[in-house]
Amino acid sequence: xxxxxxxxxxxxxxxxxxxxxxxxxxxxxxxxxxxxxxxxxxxxxxxxxxxxxxxxxxxxxxxxxxxxxxxxxxxxxxxxxxxxxxxxxxxxxxxxxxxxxxxxxxxxxxxxxxxxxxxxxxxxxxxxxxxxxxxxxxxxxxxxxxxxxxxxxxxxxxxxxxxxxxxxxxxxxxxxxxxxxxxxxxxxxxxxxxxxxxxxxxxxxxxxxxxxxxxxxxxxxxxxxxxxxxxxxxxxxxxxxxxxxxxxxxxxxxxxxxxxxxxxxxxxxxxxxxxxxxxxxxxxxxxxxxxxxxxxxxxxxxxxxxxxxxxxxxxxxxxxxxxxxxxxxxxx
Numbered sequence: 480x481x482x483x484x485x486x487x488x489x490x491x492x493x494x495x496x497x498x499x500x501x502x503x504x505x506x507x508x509x510x511x512x513x514x515x516x517x518x519x520x521x522x523x524x525x526x527x528x529x530x531x532x533x534x535x536x537x538x539x540x541x542x543x544x545x546x547x548x549x550x551x552x553x554x555x556x557x558x559x560x561x562x563x564x565x566x567x568x569x570x571x572x573x574x575x576x577x578x579x580x581x582x583x584x585x586x587x588x589x590x591x592x593x594x595x596x597x598x599x600x601x602x603x604x605x606x607x608x609x610x611x612x613x614x615x616x617x618x619x620x621x622x623x624x625x626x627x628x629x630x631x632x633x634x635x636x637x638x639x640x641x642x643x644x645x646x647x648x649x650x651x652x653x654x655x656x657x658x659x660x661x662x663x664x665x666x667x668x669x670x671x672x673x674x675x676x677x678x679x680x681x682x683x684x685x686x687x688x689x690x691x692x693x694x695x696x697x698x699x700x701x702x703x704x705x706x707x708x709x710x711x712x713x714x715x716x717x718x719x720x721x722x723x724x725x726x727x728x729x730x731x732x733x734x735x736x737x738x739x740x741x742x743x744x745x746x747x748x749x750x751x752x753x754x755x756x757x758x759x760x761x762x763x764x765x766x767x768x769x770x771x772x773x774x775x776x777x778x779x780x781x782x783x784x785x786x787x788x789x790x791x792x793x794x795x796x797x798x799x800x801x802x803x804x805x806x807x808x809x810x811x
Contacts, residue, residue, distance in 0.1 A: 491746055516653045520727075523723070524663050532679065539692070540687070542721055544786060564800070577590055578795055581791045582788070582792050586626055588626070598611045637797065640794065640801070642659070642724070648804055652735040656731075659731070691778075701714050
C-alpha cells in the first residue's frame, strides 16, 4: 500500500460506516448511477445558488485557489487522457501548442487555433467539419475584432460550455439529470433579475475585506463597460456558474465516466488517478494545487489571479475537444 493509500484508509473506513448507516434510506442512490448523478447535480446547483446569495465574494476568492487546479486535472483527464487523445500524437501536439501559448499570455485568437487541428484531424464527415470550420472562423473573427470584449464574454460563457459538454458527451449515463441544466439556467436568470440584492443586504454580504477584492473590483474585471447594476449581477452570475462549472468537472463527469456504477473508495480513486496520469505527473499536480493554496494564505488576491492566468487554456481545450467529439459523433 502506498503512503497516500495509507493516509486514505481511515477515510475509507469512515465512509464505509457512513454508507452502512445510510443504506436503508440512500441505498438506491448507491446502486443507481443515473439517480445518484441527478440528485447530486441538482443538490450542488442549489448549494451553489445559496452560496452566491450568502457569500459571493468568498466564492470568487476561494473557488479558484482551492478547486482550480483539481478541476484542470479533471479537464485533462476526461477530455484527453481517458478518451486516449494524447495517443493521437500529431493532433495532441498541434492542439497543445496554441493552448500553451495562452498560458504565456497569447490572446484569444491564438487559443482558438487549437480548434483547427481538432476539426481537420477528426474522423468524421466533411459536412460536419465544414460547419465547425465556419464556427471557428466566426469566433476567430470576433476574437480579432473585439479582443478584450471577446475574452470577457468567453470567460463568462466557458462556465456554460462545461455543462453543455457534460450533458451531450455523457448523455447515455444521466438521462434523469435534466434538472441540472434547468436549475443552472433558472439560477442565472434569477440572479440577472436581481433576486440576490435583498438577500445580500440582509446578510451584510456586500463586503468581505479578507478576500482582498470588492464587488467593484470584480465588476471592473468581469463587466467593465456594463452599467453598475448589470455589472453587479453579471459578477453574481459568474460566481454561481463558476461553482456549477467546478461541480461538473469534479463530481458529475467523474461519476458518469467511471466504469463501475457504484461509488468508488478513496483509495481506488487514487489508484485510478495514478493509472491514468502516472505517479510523477500526479505528484506535480498535487504540488501545484498545494502551492497555490499556500500562496492563497500569503496573498489570496495574487494567488487567484495567478491561477486564472494559468487556467486560460482550458476553455479553448474544452472547445477543441467538443468540436472533435461533435464531428466524430462520440467521445474518442
